[in-house]
Amino acid sequence: MITLAKPLPWMKKFRPRWLTQGVWTVLSLLLAVGVWEGIVRLAHLPPFILPSPGQVGRRLGLAIADGSLARHTLTTLQEVGIGLLIGVVLATFLGYLLARSPLLERLIGPYLVASQAIPTVAIAPLLVIWFGPGMLSKVLICALIVFFPVLVNTVVGVRAVPRDLRALMHTLRATRWQTLRYLEIPASLPLFLGGLRIGATLSVIGAVVGELVGSNRGLGFLINVGRGQYDTALVFVATFTLMTLALVLYGLVLLLEWRLLRWQGSPRDHH
Amino acid sequence: MSVATAPALDVVHLSVNFENGSSELQALEDVTFQVWPQEFVCLLGPSGSGKSTLLRVLAGLVPPTQGEIRFAGGQPPRIGYVFQQANLMPWRTVLENIMLPLELQGVPPEEARRQAQAWVERVGLSGFESAWPRDLSGGMAQRVAMARALIHDPDLLLLDEPFGALDALTRERMGSELLALWQAQRKTVLMVTHSISEALLLADRVLVFSPRPGRVSLDMPVPLPRPRSDELRYTLDFIHLARELRQAIG
Numbered sequence: 223m224i225t226l227a228k229p230l231p232w233m234k235k236f237r238p239r240w241l242t243q244g245v246w247t248v249l250s251l252l253l254a255v256g257v258w259e260g261i262v263r264l265a266h267l268p269p270f271i272l273p274s275p276g277q278v279g280r281r282l283g284l285a286i287a288d289g290s291l292a293r294h295t296l297t298t299l300q301e302v303g304i305g306l307l308i309g310v311v312l313a314t315f316l317g318y319l320l321a322r323s324p325l326l327e328r329l330i331g332p333y334l335v336a337s338q339a340i341p342t343v344a345i346a347p348l349l350v351i352w353f354g355p356g357m358l359s360k361v362l363i364c365a366l367i368v369f370f371p372v373l374v375n376t377v378v379g380v381r382a383v384p385r386d387l388r389a390l391m392h393t394l395r396a397t398r399w400q401t402l403r404y405l406e407i408p409a410s411l412p413l414f415l416g417g418l419r420i421g422a423t424l425s426v427i428g429a430v431v432g433e434l435v436g437s438n439r440g441l442g443f444l445i446n447v448g449r450g451q452y453d454t455a456l457v458f459v460a461t462f463t464l465m466t467l468a469l470v471l472y473g474l475v476l477l478l479e480w481r482l483l484r485w486q487g488s489p490r491d492h493h
Numbered sequence: 494m495s496v497a498t499a500p501a502l503d504v505v506h507l508s509v510n511f512e513n514g515s516s517e518l519q520a521l522e523d524v525t526f527q528v529w530p531q532e533f534v535c536l537l538g539p540s541g542s543g544k545s546t547l548l549r550v551l552a553g554l555v556p557p558t559q560g561e562i563r564f565a566g567g568q569p570p571r572i573g574y575v576f577q578q579a580n581l582m583p584w585r586t587v588l589e590n591i592m593l594p595l596e597l598q599g600v601p602p603e604e605a606r607r608q609a610q611a612w613v614e615r616v617g618l619s620g621f622e623s624a625w626p627r628d629l630s631g632g633m634a635q636r637v638a639m640a641r642a643l644i645h646d647p648d649l650l651l652l653d654e655p656f657g658a659l660d661a662l663t664r665e666r667m668g669s670e671l672l673a674l675w676q677a678q679r680k681t682v683l684m685v686t687h688s689i690s691e692a693l694l695l696a697d698r699v700l701v702f703s704p705r706p707g708r709v710s711l712d713m714p715v716p717l718p719r720p721r722s723d724e725l726r727y728t729l730d731f732i733h734l735a736r737e738l739r740q741a742i743g
């Protein structure tokens with residue numbers, strides 16, 4: 223699966239150009255499917271090596287019809303959703319405290335720096351060992367994965383609140399709560415959402431890795447099933463569903479950014 | 494400037510030290526002066542002479558190391574503060590920036606909006622209510638800052654080189670506009686400036702600060718008649734006062 227570090231140009235903004243962009247995207251997809259079909263036919267590949275687009279399509283229909291795709295997708299979606307919620311809430315809370323308290327920063331800061339070096343995905347097997355093959359271990363993986371980017375970006379965001387705006391709030395005798403609401407939250411929102419955008423996509427990977435390691439439900443499990451039965455078309459169906467899931471999540475965060483950060487102007491305006 | 498009333502502001506033997514690691518830096522030393530209600534006072538002095546520090550102490554942003562500040566009525570006054578950079582919130586429109594002080598005071602949003610709209614017009618920004626700060630010129634942004642500093646009817650207006658970042662022409666125009674606003678509102682004003690002619694056009698009194706540690710080296714009334722216009726610059730009285738100030742600054 224592809225992780226997008228930066229928004230693709232066509233996702234950035236819903237503009238008139240969007241329509242032509244959309245046409246091009248569809249064309250490029252059709253082209254890819256054509257090439258795929260061509261390879262299968264010319265190389266005479268057996269379906270368990272590379273199923274044709276048609277076979278994958280039929281398998282998709284089957285998985286939709288018997289409800290298995292919806293069931294497993296829902297499981298993964300739940301794991302990611304609950305994990306994101308827990309991870310983001312904890313990271314935002316702790317991030318704010320860290321940014322505002324030099325003492326806490328000195329105590330916990332070194333661990334945060336070190337934690338940046340942990341490949342969080344590699345912890346997935348550990349969490350499955352500790353918390354079992356059920357949903358809990360995947361929820362924890364997702365929470366953990368989204369935790370660090372959001373935490374770090376929240377700290378940086380709150381730190382970056384302009385000194386003079388703080389002074390302004392002080393001269394206006396703003397309460398602590400008002401400073402949070404009128405200054406700190408809006409000022410750190412761009413960085414916060416940036417962290418969320420990275421974390422949300424990564425957390426889908428986390429959930430799937432967890433499911434691949436050990437589970438009895440979810441899209442990762444579906445991939446395992448397909449692999450075990452040489453049902454490669456099913457592996458494709460599950461993989462495409464995962465990509466869609468990650469892209470939708472990513473798009474939702476972009477939409478949120480677009481709604482909340484209109485004051486920044488579209489990235490295109492700066493060029 | 495009637496002598497019968499109590500001063501709006503009484504600064505008594507004020508000293509401010511900053512600790513920079515091991516060493517100490519004295520920014521202000523034994524500063525004493527008074528400001529009368531509705532008086533317009535300009536602060537002149539070389540950079541580093543503690544003018545910004547003085548404003549920050551008056552605004553309660555920096556604690557005095559020694560001495561004290563007495564305000565009329567014994568209470569810290571309501572403050573309007575304008576910084577050298579407009580210091581607007583980039584996520585708020587022009588109107589929303591101007592209404593911020595009212596929101597913080599708990600004024601209902603509708604009422605706050607109505608008053609902010611009046612200020613938009615007063616500072617000549619009609620049509621720009623919903624513009625974002627990033628789309629404003631330096632002069633427009635500073636007008637927004639001025640409206641924001643005045644909307645909550647402050648007792649004391651503190652201006653720290655408010656036109657310092659503007660080009661000369663905009664600067665002159667903003668000076669006249671400020672004069673008109675002050676003529677109408679009659680706030681007590683302390684304004685830091687580097688421009689002698691700006692000080693003479695605006696102020697009732699000019700305080701000159703010595704190089705660090707800052708002390709008041711000259712406390713000069715400006716006896717030029719009001720209302721004042723730009724033409725004043727070319728009069729003999731004006732030029733004499735300007736020379737006196739120039740010599741005091743050194």
Ligand SMILES: Nc1ncnc2c1ncn2[C@@H]1O[C@H](COP(=O)(O)OP(=O)(O)O)[C@@H](O)[C@H]1O
Pocket residue numbers: 511512513518519520538539540541542543544545546547705
């Ligand atoms: N928060 C601070 N910490 C340490 N030193 C400061 C601080 N604020 C100002 N200073 C120092 O105090 C002196 C006076 O600064 P300032 O009041 O900004 O002067 P001015 O506004 O007249 O140029 C300067 O030497 C400056 O470096």
Ligand SMILES: [Mg+2]
Pocket residue numbers: 544545546653
């Ligand atoms: Mg200064």
